[in-house]
Structure formats: C-alpha cells, structure tokens
Amino acid sequence: MSPLPSPGAARPGGPPSLPALVRTRVRAAVRRPSRLTPEETAGRSLILRLVSLLLQYPDAELTEGRSELTGVVQALPGTSAAKHLARFTDWFTAQHPEALERHYVEMFDLRRKSGLYLTYYLHGDTRRRGMALLALNQRYKAGGWNSDRGELPDHLPVVLEFAALVGPGGGEAPLRQHRRGLELIHQALTDADSPYRHVLAALLTLLPPPTEADRAAVARLVAEGPPNEDVGLDPYGTYGDGEFAPPGTFAPPTAAPPTCVPPVPTSRMEGPR
Template sequence: MSPLPATIPALVRTRVRAAVRRPARLTPEEAEARTLLLRLCSLLLQYPDADLAAARPVLTSSVAALPPSPAARQLAAFTDWFTRQETDALERHYVEMFDLRRKSSLYLTYYLHGDTRRRGMALLTLAQRYRAAGWDTDGGELPDHLPVVLEFAALTGPGRGEAPLRQHRRGLELIHRALTDADSPYRHVLAALITLLPPPTEADLLAVAELAAQGPPNEEVGLDPYGAGEFAPPGAFVPPEQAPPTLARPAETHRQEDR
C-alpha cells in the first residue's frame, strides 16, 4: 500500500490502514472453507504420533475436498509427502524441524519477545484472550503453540480469532523461511497459512530479516515471576501430555537447541 498523504489526520490514516489489513467479509461458504483450512493446518502441525498417522487418509481426503485456492494447493503438496512416510520417519523429521531448531519453533511469542520476562506476560495475555472467548485449552500446551493458536482461530473466526496470527505474522514468516531453507515439506503448511493473512509490510520483511540474522531478544533473568516456570522459554518448559482438541508430541522431545 502506498503511503497516505500527511495532510490526512493521523486517526483517519490509522483507520484506513486497519481497514486494508482487516479480513474481508466472507460468505458462509468461504467462512466454512477458511475454518476447515485453519483446522487442517492445526492438525498437520501437531506431532505425528500414531493417532495422527492413522488419520492421514481422512486428512488427505479433507484437503482434496477443499475449494481450489493457493492454500489448498499448498496443503495438497504437504499431504502428498505426509501420506508416503513411515511414522517413525515423520516423528524424527518433526523433532528435527520444530524441537531442535530455534528459528522454526512453533512457540510464537518467542519470536516477538525471546527469552525475556515480557514473553511471560504475552503468554498470560493470550491465555486470558482464550478464556474471554469462552475457550478452555485444558493446559495441554502453551497458549502460543501454533496448533493451539490455529485451533482458536478456527473456533472463533477471522476477526478476534485470527488476531493472534496477525500479531505474530513476523514469527510465521520466519518459521516459513527456516523450513524453506531446510527443504522441509512443512513449509507448505506455513505457506498455506500465510496466504490467509494480510500481505506483509516492508517493516514486516525488514523485521523478519533482522530476526533471521540476530535472533529474538534475550536477557539474563528468566520468566519465573510469571508462574515459576509455567511460562518458561523453549527448552526450559516440559508441557504435560496434550489434551483435546489438539494432539501433543511426547514431552521428552521438547528441546530447543541451536543447530
């Protein structure tokens, strides 16, 4: 979007920009397809344990039934690979991509706040957002885990439901870039998700480049004041077994180490 004239009052400029970035009003059919896309992305980004592996035929047929779109094509490319892999190979690849690489961690607030106390407050705010919408995650995962954020978006809708995704757009771009650099088929799931979001601004792209080069912010003090480890950074927190509606990977795989 080209810059708005400086003569336009600041409040008006802000509202115009917000309108441009706000999701367009959807028809009931479009809303249903979008909800299914978000839920499929949530499922496909969960740890591929035996239950998820067994559901691959249903997931593949659900993707094939989606209306044609760039997002649907990306998910079809992923499920084509997903269905041809042995379960143990899927598990190893998932751990390699999401548990052992900081730049493709699925914990979104890490990219915005890094290992700082601000991350604890961001997690608390996100959990409060879920409760205010009447959604209880049962504490099976941190509230910023991408499959959880996607499930909330699918349940709540494009407005406030997708607000956390828009807020963490830069983190999503970085995950997609890292997965692409690693030639991981999971890049297709992130690409599908990104097609549902407003286009990145120049500031977004610059911030992603800076994150890729320098990493998120860091500080010596931990996040203990916000829950005695409950909101610890990746690598320090071992979440309990995942509860519905999302599926979790085994707790012992939750490590975040630089390659």
C-alpha cells in the same frame, strides 16, 4: 495425541480417533458463522483446523488418519492454500511413521528459528513473554474457550484452533500479531527444505500481505535469530549505566570474617596404619 479434543467424538473407553476428530471439525467449520460468506467462512475455518492438525506431533493417532486427511485436502476448492496443503499431504502420506517423527523433532524441537511457540520470536525468554502468554490465556477465556490443552497458549496449533473457533477478527488477531514469527518459521523451514514449509505457506495465504517493516524485521530475525535470553532485564528498562534497579537497591552484604578452621590432628594426617 491431539491436544484439541472434540466433544462427542470419543471412542468407548479411549480417546477420540483422528477420523472422528476430522469429521466433527469439518461439520463444525461448515456450521460456524462469520462476517464472511458462509462458503468463505467454512473454507477459512477448515484450512485453519487442517493446519492445526498437520502441525501437531505425528503420533500414531495422526498417522493412522492420514488417508482421511488427504481426502479432506483433496476436496478443498483449488485455492493457493489448498494447493500447498496437497503438496504436504502427498509427502506426509508416503513417509514411514518413524521418519515423520524424526523429521518433526528435528524441525520444531531442535531448531530455534522454527519452533512453534510464537511469543518466543517477539519477546525471547524475557518477562514480557510471560505477560504475553498471560494475555493470550485471557483472550481465550474472554472468547469462552478453555485453552488448557497440555500446551502453552502460544503453541501454534493451539492458536490456530482458537482462530478457527472464533473466526476472523478477534480469533485471528494473535496470528496477525505474530505474523513476523510465522514468516521466520516459514523461512527456516524453506531453508531446511522441509515439506512443512507448505503448511506454513498455506497459513500465510490467509493473512494480510507483509509490510516493508515486516520484511525488514523478518530479515533481522533470519540473520540474528529470536531475541537473546535476557530474563528480567530489558523488558522493564534500566537505570543509569545499564543498571536494572536504582543504584544501591541491591547493595552486596558486608563480607563475613574468615572462618577459623581448627588444625587437623597429626594422627589423622598419617592415614590408616
């Protein structure tokens, strides 16, 4: 089920169909203003929305709308992003739904280097990650957008939907901030020969070129993976010889005297007769 509902597109008594979602979002993208030309704004917003949809779990609703999604992609101007998306939708349309589900789970749920939760690549499972998630939620609220869609705010499809709605500048800032994580996901998908690499490649064409520092950081991520799980330690600094808190703060309690256990009666030791 898509976590990005669109008002006015619901079927009576049920969730909105994917074709209705696509049509509504195409119209919204065409209408949305930005600092770019209207044509550039519409194309950029539509690419972001398509990438957001294609990176969601391929449930029945999404797979039922594959032909319309393919038609939308084929109608895009012949940009590099559009060519990448066309390569993906060619594969996506030809696969059996169960095969799509298995491949998605393998790529995005079972691999540390290609998960879709962006703050993990920057902070690992640390307290800083919690603060980064809070900051993202605050950014969404400041932009007048409710991000309570059943996913963490750093889930890439959610971040992409916000970017499409708000536009270049503030809307795409989280994508630029997590450029290295996006590069790592793309590299991992490429190494796995997954067609989803084309979806990430389409997204990366919209971002500024990576710097030398970005390339070096991505190389380290490829070699070492995301940060180790060090919840509560490094994000807040250490004291002395690696102590998390000042010496004596967490002094262990005095050991209690041993408990006296009464002897077991001989009759109990003999067992049932």
